[in-house]
Amino acid sequence: xxxxxxxxxxxxxxxxxxxxxxxxxxxxxxxxxxxxxxxxxxxxxxxxxxxxxxxxxxxxxxxxxxxxxxxxxxxxxxxxxxxxxxxxxxxxxxxxxxxxxxxxxxxxxxxxxxxxxxxxxxxxxxxxxxxxxxxxxxxxxxxxxxxxxxxxxxxxxxxxxxxxxxxxxxxxxxxxxxxxxxxxxxxxxxxxxxxxxxxxxxxxxxxxxxxxxxxxxxxxxxxxxxxxxxxxxxxxxxxxxxxxxxxxxxxxxxxxxxxxxxxxxxxxxxxxxxxxxxxxxxxxxxxxxxxxxxxxxxxxxxxxxxxxxxxxxxxxxxxxxxxxxxxxxxxxxxxxxxxxxxxxxxxxxxxxxxxxxxxxxxxxxxxxxxxxxxxxxxxxxxxxxxxxxxxxxxxxxxxxxxxxxxxxxxxxxxxxxxxxxxxxxxxxxxxxxxxxxxxx
Amino acid sequence: xxxxxxxxxxxxxxxxxxxxxxxxxxxxxxxxxxxxxxxxxxxxxxxxxxxxxxxxxxxxxxxxxxxxxxxxxxxxxxxxxxxxxxxxxxxxxxxxxxxxxxxxxxxxxxxxxxxxxxxxxxxxxxxxxxxxxxxxxxxxxxxxxxxxxxxxxxxxxxxxxxxxxxxxxxxxxxxxxxxxxxxxxxxxxxxxxxxxxxxxxxxxxxxxxxxxxxxxxxxxxxxxxxxxxxxxxxxxxxxxxxxxxxxxxxxxxxxxxxxxxxxxxxxxxxxxxxxxxxxxxxxxxxxxxxxxxxxxxxxxxxxxxxxxxxxxxxxxxxxxxxxxxxxxxxxxxxxxxxxxxxxxxxxxxxxxxxxxxxxxxxxxxxxxxxxxxxxxxxxxxxxxxxxxxxxxxxxxxxxxxxxxxxxxxxxxxxxxxxxxxxxxxxxxxxxxxxxxxxxx
Numbered sequence: 001x002x003x004x005x006x007x008x009x010x011x012x013x014x015x016x017x018x019x020x021x022x023x024x025x026x027x028x029x030x031x032x033x034x035x036x037x038x039x040x041x042x043x044x045x046x047x048x049x050x051x052x053x054x055x056x057x058x059x060x061x062x063x064x065x066x067x068x069x070x071x072x073x074x075x076x077x078x079x080x081x082x083x084x085x086x087x088x089x090x091x092x093x094x095x096x097x098x099x100x101x102x103x104x105x106x107x108x109x110x111x112x113x114x115x116x117x118x119x120x121x122x123x124x125x126x127x128x129x130x131x132x133x134x135x136x137x138x139x140x141x142x143x144x145x146x147x148x149x150x151x152x153x154x155x156x157x158x159x160x161x162x163x164x165x166x167x168x169x170x171x172x173x174x175x176x177x178x179x180x181x182x183x184x185x186x187x188x189x190x191x192x193x194x195x196x197x198x199x200x201x202x203x204x205x206x207x208x209x210x211x212x213x214x215x216x217x218x219x220x221x222x223x224x225x226x227x228x229x230x231x232x233x234x235x236x237x238x239x240x241x242x243x244x245x246x247x248x249x250x251x252x253x254x255x256x257x258x259x260x261x262x263x264x265x266x267x268x269x270x271x272x273x274x275x276x277x278x279x280x281x282x283x284x285x286x287x288x289x290x291x292x293x294x295x296x297x298x299x300x301x302x303x304x305x306x307x308x309x310x311x312x313x314x315x316x317x318x319x320x321x322x323x324x325x326x327x328x329x330x331x332x333x334x335x336x337x338x339x340x341x342x343x344x345x346x347x348x349x350x351x352x353x354x355x356x357x358x359x360x361x362x363x364x365x366x367x368x369x370x371x372x373x374x375x376x377x378x379x380x381x382x383x384x385x386x387x388x389x390x391x392x393x394x395x396x397x398x399x400x401x402x403x404x405x406x407x408x409x410x411x412x413x414x415x416x417x418x419x420x421x422x423x424x425x426x427x428x429x430x431x432x433x434x435x436x437x438x439x440x
Numbered sequence: 441x442x443x444x445x446x447x448x449x450x451x452x453x454x455x456x457x458x459x460x461x462x463x464x465x466x467x468x469x470x471x472x473x474x475x476x477x478x479x480x481x482x483x484x485x486x487x488x489x490x491x492x493x494x495x496x497x498x499x500x501x502x503x504x505x506x507x508x509x510x511x512x513x514x515x516x517x518x519x520x521x522x523x524x525x526x527x528x529x530x531x532x533x534x535x536x537x538x539x540x541x542x543x544x545x546x547x548x549x550x551x552x553x554x555x556x557x558x559x560x561x562x563x564x565x566x567x568x569x570x571x572x573x574x575x576x577x578x579x580x581x582x583x584x585x586x587x588x589x590x591x592x593x594x595x596x597x598x599x600x601x602x603x604x605x606x607x608x609x610x611x612x613x614x615x616x617x618x619x620x621x622x623x624x625x626x627x628x629x630x631x632x633x634x635x636x637x638x639x640x641x642x643x644x645x646x647x648x649x650x651x652x653x654x655x656x657x658x659x660x661x662x663x664x665x666x667x668x669x670x671x672x673x674x675x676x677x678x679x680x681x682x683x684x685x686x687x688x689x690x691x692x693x694x695x696x697x698x699x700x701x702x703x704x705x706x707x708x709x710x711x712x713x714x715x716x717x718x719x720x721x722x723x724x725x726x727x728x729x730x731x732x733x734x735x736x737x738x739x740x741x742x743x744x745x746x747x748x749x750x751x752x753x754x755x756x757x758x759x760x761x762x763x764x765x766x767x768x769x770x771x772x773x774x775x776x777x778x779x780x781x782x783x784x785x786x787x788x789x790x791x792x793x794x795x796x797x798x799x800x801x802x803x804x805x806x807x808x809x810x811x812x813x814x815x816x817x818x819x820x821x822x823x824x825x826x827x828x829x830x831x832x833x834x835x836x837x838x839x840x841x842x843x844x845x846x847x848x849x850x851x852x853x854x855x856x857x858x859x860x861x862x863x864x865x866x867x868x869x870x871x872x873x874x875x876x877x878x879x880x
Contacts (some may be wrong), residue, residue: 099519125754134574135615165639170698171611171705174575185664187797190606191737199605199816201738201796209846223707224615224625250797256600258580258610259699262797265611267663298630298641340789356641357627357702360615417542 003233003309005282008032008340014108017119018186019053020279026416026426027051029106032099033273033427034238035282037125045080050102051273054122057106061118062364071101078332079146084130084216084274086432087365088237093218095237099278115185127272129179130240131364136172136268137354138212138368143288143344145373148385164294167345167353167372173265174245179367180271180428185265185437186407189250204247206390207405207434210371211381211413213340214242215347215403216274216367225359229303233277233363234349234429239272239347241413241430242368248384248404258399270366271413271430279425281349283417285311287346292341300356301349310346314427315339316415318381323408332412333396335386338372338379341417410435443673443749445722446479448472448540448813451863456546457559459493466713466856466866467491469546473713473868474678476523477565486522486568491544491713491868493561495548501558511541522710524570524656528677528854529803535677536718557587567618567712570656570680571804576612576708577794578652580683582785584730585813586764588825603733607741607785607793609810612684613705613856617806617847620711620868623818623875627706629690632637646688647845647874651758651821651853653780653786654682654808656714659800664798669743673717675801679710679787681756681870682808686846688824695828711853711870719865723857725751725787738837740796741789750786754867756812756855765846772834772852775826778812778819780855796869849874 008030015029027033029052038046049056061078064070068076075094078086087095098228105115140146143163150158162168186207192199215233218237221227227235244264248312251263270328285312296302316339317330345353350367370380380386390403405411415427448470454461455469466615467473469492479488489496499519502508508516518526520582527535559722580586583603590598626647632639658677661667667675686705690836692701727750732854736742756779759772790807811821821828823844824829827834830843855867 031713088736130575134572135613153610162630162632162639162693162696165632166694168694169701171613171701172613172797174614175802175805176798185798188666189797190602192602192605198735199738201740225619226628240755254601254606254608255697255699257601257695257699258608259695259697261609261611262793262799265799266797296636298639300641353702357629357687357706358625359613359702361703362615365615434880 003281003284009282009422010104011287011421012058014065016108016110017026017052017106017111017439019055025053026428027053027132028423028425029103030423031275031425032078032102032375033275033279034084034130034271035274036128036130037083038128039120040098040126046086046314048081048084054118055114056122056125057102058118058120065114065118067105067115067118068094072200077210083132083362085132086222088131088216091234092234095218095276100278106167126311130176130274132273133174133364133366134362136177136366137169138172138209138370138427139345140168140370141343141345141350141374143370144342144375145371145381145385148380152389165298167350169354170259170312172268176265177268177270180269180431182269182432184245184432185435187247188254188325189247189262191249192253195255199253204249205404206248208246208248209318209405209411210244210246210315210385211336212242212244212368213268213316213415214366214368217361217363217367220362221355221360223360227352227355229348229352230305230315232351233408235348235351236277238274238276239280239414240429241276241429243413243432244368244413245269269432271428273428275425275427280312280417282419282422283313284340285307285313287311288342288344297349301353306346306348310348311341313339313341314415314417316413316430318394319412319414320414321410322396322398322400322406324360325396328423329397330397335394336378336380338374338381340372342368342374343372405434407434443712443721444674448696449665449722451861455492455546456548456550456552457492457495457546457720459495463828464492466495466868467493467687468863470720470863471545471715471865472542473715473719474524474527474570475714476568476570478568479560480564482642488519488521488524492515492546496556496557496562496565497542498556498560499706502555505554505558507543507545507555507558507792511537523572525572525804526682528571528656529657533700535716539716539718541875547845552656560597567615567619570714572714573614573617573804573806574612574802576617576850578612578804578810579732579785579790580608580810581785582813584782585811585821588820589674600694603633605738609792609794610699616705617708617710620709620871621653622709622872623873624685624707624872627687629687629702631689631695632659632694637866643688644687645844647849648685648686648688648823649758649845650811651776652682652684652755652808652810653754653756653855654680654710654806657803657807658803660802661795661800663800667792667795669741669788669792670745671765674792675791676717676787678714678716679720680714681855681867683709683851683853683870685709686779708780709872711868713868715865720752720857722862723761724749724754724857725753725781726846727751728782729786737789739794746786746788750788751781753781754855754857756853761834761850762838762846764840766834768835768838775834776818776820778814778821780812782814783809783812845874847874
């Protein structure tokens with residue numbers, strides 16, 4: 001798969017779906033992200049769709065109407081499946097053909113009559129998880145995040161000795177991944193207060209979000225067959241936003257020696273639209289430059305291609321909307337803005353490391369980057385960092401303050417790419433609001 | 441679900457399948473474990489079966505022959521599925537009906553003609569994974585294992601302060617779970633030798649097994665809805681043997697701060713037969729008694745029922761068969777023998793803790809206990825403990841010695857229950873042999 005822009009990225013392309021031609025849309029014809037939806041309040045089976053402006057092109061209906069003819073038969077059939085696993089499995093070359101075909105269908109100079117009948121308005125759709133996620137892996141790929149968090153626990157030695165060699169990760173819980181707009185229950189768990197002789201089982205008081213980028217596996221690999229670094233991106237279908245909700249007080253007590261477990265597994269929210277890696281081609285950039293004193297990555301994690309084009313310049317933002325702000329009609333308050341290009345490890349390095357022991361990835365598996373934090377104070381991607389574990393309160397425009405999340409708070413993640421000479425593309429939003437615990 | 445024996449456990453029951461009446465069989469009519477198989481060297485779809493002596497009762501054929509009539513329709517249909525997920529989802533009451541029905545079918549006083557046609561010899565079957573495992577969680581529930589391992593790293597303070605409060609666990613990799621008899625590739629990974637300035641990427645030299653008990657989730661729970669301790673066993677379908685292969689040198693370098701990842705995710709082997717919790721009723725026993733100075737479990741992990749009958753007395757063994765021993769026609773060498781009743785946390789406590797933050801479990805998910813080690817030296821369930829991280833070599837009958845596993849070694853796990861007045865039941869075997877790495 002090429003990392004260079006092609007005809008589908010042409011900034012002069014316009015769609016007959018007029019809302020896709022507005023300058024502020026996340027979903028111009030140059031984007032074409034994939035998702036899974038069903039008509040709101042219906043019990044109909046889910047369909048695959050492609051976001052275009054404020055509309056969704058229903059690929060299942062396109063298939064039935066013969067609008068996918070010309071594509072290989074198995075690609076057409078995959079488009080009629082109830083979720084994206086089969087489409088992800090077709091591999092990067094076929095996915096590129098499909099993208100190009102859909103771009104043609106939606107271009108202004110095409111005859112839209114039949115395709116028009118396959119559109120559904122986003123406001124009439126319920127957006128679901130893109131795949132049945134079998135395995136979910138979460139990395140820790142921002143050195144700024146790892147250093148900031150390490151400082152809170154080990155001021156003299158914030159970064160562990162393995163960090164600059166190993167793309168650190170842990171297995172996450174797949175069952176509790178939920179789509180955007182799912183309400184989040186504040187979890188209970190074992191919490192040990194510093195002076196207490198023993199832990200109590202109670203509601204978390206340190207509920208946090210983590211702003212992350214996720215990436216879905218396209219074609220997988222066989223057990224025992226690692227994926228080489230320069231082939232890694234052929235196994236990545238596309239990217240989304242991830243909020244890895246975290247209960248910091250539960251985490252602090254439980255995480256030794258096997259890592260985070262219940263502090264994370266109560267919920268993880270993802271944005272519904274999967275932006276293909278191909279759509280991101282214009283926004284590729286060098287991998288983060290290592291400091292002079294940093295070790296080079298080991299050979300299996302190193303290549304000129306990865307150095308030159310391993311990065312992706314995605315601007316990411318986290319916003320908070322308290323229920324008071326909501327009631328007062330205020331817009332959400334921005335907590336941070338950073339860029340995915342500041343990650344210490346690239347998506348290709350993460351995927352290659354994951355398979356370097358022979359571990360198999362399956363189509364539709366989710367990998368995530370870990371918290372995207374940059375070097376600047378205002379680019380820190382979670383409250384643990386922003387408030388220094390609650391020591392420096394965030395002031396909201398209502399006068400409210402936050403150390404961690406309160407009941408009723410909504411967290412909104414956004415991502416987008418902008419570059420001179422190209423049309424802006426967006427990721428949509430990843431939203432989740434905190435409920436009180438229902439289990440007392 | 442009752443923890444008391446019922447008619448299906450009657451030691452006087454005999455089957456018309458004669459091999460099931462032999463005293464040394466793992467699969468008498470009192471056991472009736474479930475598995476998934478297909479005819480060897482065929483591309484036929486997989487079927488669900490029940491082990492009986494050296495035969496398998498094909499439940500899909502039973503369904504087609506009308507032999508399941510009398511059971512609720514959804515239970516009958518679940519028996520014709522290609523794997524056990526649907527059967528696990530029917531819940532413990534329906535599973536008990538099904539067990540009782542199958543027991544009747546196989547009893548000596550029944551008319552076997554039609555059922556006989558649904559038998560397949562185990563030697564003609566390929567045994568597969570019981571379910572599509574969506575999520576796999578591995579606990580650390582033996583205090584003896586945790587202490588022995590802790591001593592190697594922290595001689596003065598082997599057990600971390602959270603251990604006696606928290607059933608410690610981590611999320612494992614589901615994709616690389618393989619059925620018994622799958623060959624295991626020796627993985628490569630980052631290994632940092634104590635004196636080396638930096639890690640190398642190379643084959644593990646500290647390949648280990650871990651002897652564990654796994655348990656499959658039956659009916660699941662909704663996200664946000666914890667499962668109470670005294671209801672936990674209603675959500676457990678049955679148990680199997682688990683070998684959680686581990687590369688100790690990779691683990692030592694990568695595990696801080698997020699826990700084990702590639703050191704474990706290259707493969708996990710499970711035994712093919714799922715022994716239902718109901719089959720184990722005669723072998724229930726008190727939970728491990730806490731030392732006087734140990735804290736009581738927090739209320740959500742504590743109940744009289746759990747204290748009195750939370751344990752299960754399963755004898756577990758690990759054996760090693762080197763290729764030299766194999767060539768010389770020797771029997772496998774026993775490395776350890778212990779009992780699952782010595783675990784610090786019960787299966788109910790593990791499951792309840794897992795859901796205590798609202799995390800949802802799905803039918804067919806796998807939980808495992810962590811290494812089953814007892815108080816005695818000869819009951820340690822991995823080589824890390826047995827050889828004290830390689831310091832005390834194991835002597836094999838051929839004169840070979842082992843610190844960790846060599847290429848060609850086969851590890852065999854066995855489990856069985858014995859009790860005066862009841863028929864012995866077994867778990868079968870969980871086998872895996874080490875190949876060299878194929879990727880150089």
